[in-house]
Amino acid sequence: GAGVSQSPSNKVTEKGKDVELRCDPISGHTALYWYRQSLGQGLEFLIYFQGNSAPDKSGLPSDRFSAERTGGSVSTLTIQRTQQEDSAVYLCASSRDWQETQYFGPGTRLLVL
Amino acid sequence: AQKITQTQPGMFVQEKEAVTLDCTYDTSDQSYGLFWYKQPSSGEMIFLIYQGSYDEQNATEGRYSLNFQKARKSANLVISASQLGDSAMYFCAMRDYIQGGSEKLVFGKGTKLTVNP
Numbered sequence: 001g002a003g004v005s006q007s008p009s010n011k012v013t014e015k016g017k018d019v020e021l022r023c024d025p026i027s028g029h030t031a032l033y034w035y036r037q038s039l040g041q042g043l044e045f046l047i048y049f050q051g052n053s054a055p056d057k058s059g060l061p062s063d064r065f066s067a068e069r070t071g072g073s074v075s076t077l078t079i080q081r082t083q084q085e086d087s088a089v090y091l092c093a094s095s096r097d098w099q100e101t102q103y104f105g106p107g108t109r110l111l112v113l
Numbered sequence: 114a115q116k117i118t119q120t121q122p123g124m125f126v127q128e129k130e131a132v133t134l135d136c137t138y139d140t141s142d143q144s145y146g147l148f149w150y151k152q153p154s155s156g157e158m159i160f161l162i163y164q165g166s167y168d169e170q171n172a173t174e175g176r177y178s179l180n181f182q183k184a185r186k187s188a189n190l191v192i193s194a195s196q197l198g199d200s201a202m203y204f205c206a207m208r209d210y211i212q213g214g215s216e217k218l219v220f221g222k223g224t225k226l227t228v229n230p
Contacts, residue, residue, distance in 0.1 A: 033217065043204070045217035056215040089156060098216055099208070101148070104158035 002026065004105035006092050012111045013082055021077040021108045025094030032075050033095075033102060034067060038088035046090075049075060050098055082112045115140045115209040119221035126195045127229050133180070134190040134224045136205030142166075145207060147188040148218065149179065152202040161203075164188055195228045202226075 005024040013019050025032050034046040045059045049069040060067070064083075069075040079086055089109050093102040116139040126132040138147065149161040164172045164179045172179040180189040192199055202225050206218040 031216075035218075042222050043218075043220040045219075048211075048215045048217060050214070054215075056211050056213040058211075059215075059217070091158060093158070093218075099146075101160055101163055102218060103160055104150070106155070106157045109156070 004092055004094050004103055006090075006105040006108050008108060009106060010109045010111075012113065014113055015084060016081055018078065018080045019082055019110065021079075021090050021092075021110070023075045023077070023092030023094075023105060025073060025075070025092070026103060029094035029096055029103075030072065031095040031098045031100070031102075032069060033093040034075070034077050035091045035093065036061075036088045037091055037107070041088075043091075046077070048098075079110075082110075084112050086110060087112045115142075115145070115207045115219045117205050117207050117219055117221035119205055119224050121224045122222075123225045123227070125227050125229060126192075128197060129194055131191060131193045132195055132226065134192070134203050134205075134226065136188045136190065136221060138186050138188060138205075138207050140186075140207065147179070147181070148206040148208075149177070149188075149190045150204045150206060150220075151199075152204060152223070154201070158204070162190070192226075197228050197230060200226060200228045 032049040036044045064080045067077045089107045091107045093104045095102045118137045145166045147164045151159045162174045176193045178191045202223045204223045205221045209219045
């Protein structure tokens with residue numbers, strides 16, 4: 001079956017612009033996760049959704065980051081007023097339920113110039 | 114909080130030989146789960162194998178097996194009969210729970226495996 005998909009696969013933007021990253025989880029998966037992978041920081045957890053609800057948003061690096069999930073399916077991670085330090089690979093994962101194995105998408109490579 | 118340590122930044126192995134990638138962890142939980150993921154140069158994180166803390170047997174999945182030593186808090190990945198396609202970054206990870214009902218994976222820094230022909 002189809003895995004987790006993410007779009008765009010690559011995004012180049014100018015400092016100060018807003019970007020939206022999209023994640024389509026595996027069909028039927030109720031849990032969805034966002035992570036960020038950068039050279040200096042390794043893999044960082046950003047946010048977790050159970051259904052449409054995110055119980056804790058403290059993993060988001062700053063108030064320029066926000067995320068939502070609608071219909072228990074697609075999720076969007078929005079970064080406002082991008083900064084060069086936001087350059088990273090943003091990975092989305094989904095699992096059938098919480099405490100289940102997480103399956104990752106191919107990631108979105110974001111470059112902020 | 115959970116912590117994962119991978120002490121081998123890079124490993125080399127000859128094709129068809131076995132290789133062990135090290136992972137140690139730190140947790141105060143009695144029940145926990147350990148994962149290994151593979152990340153080829155394409156960037157996608159591929160799930161390989163899972164070990165639960167109460168599983169009596171070491172996990173195996175094809176050429177992958179997990180050498181789980183609970184008392185030593187180690188969960189080493191063993192890849193048998195290495196193939197050129199096994200060249201990738203390998204991450205050990207552990208599930209962590211956050212107050213309020215969130216959960217996440219905590220990852221080690223990874224080991225870059227190179228399989229030589």
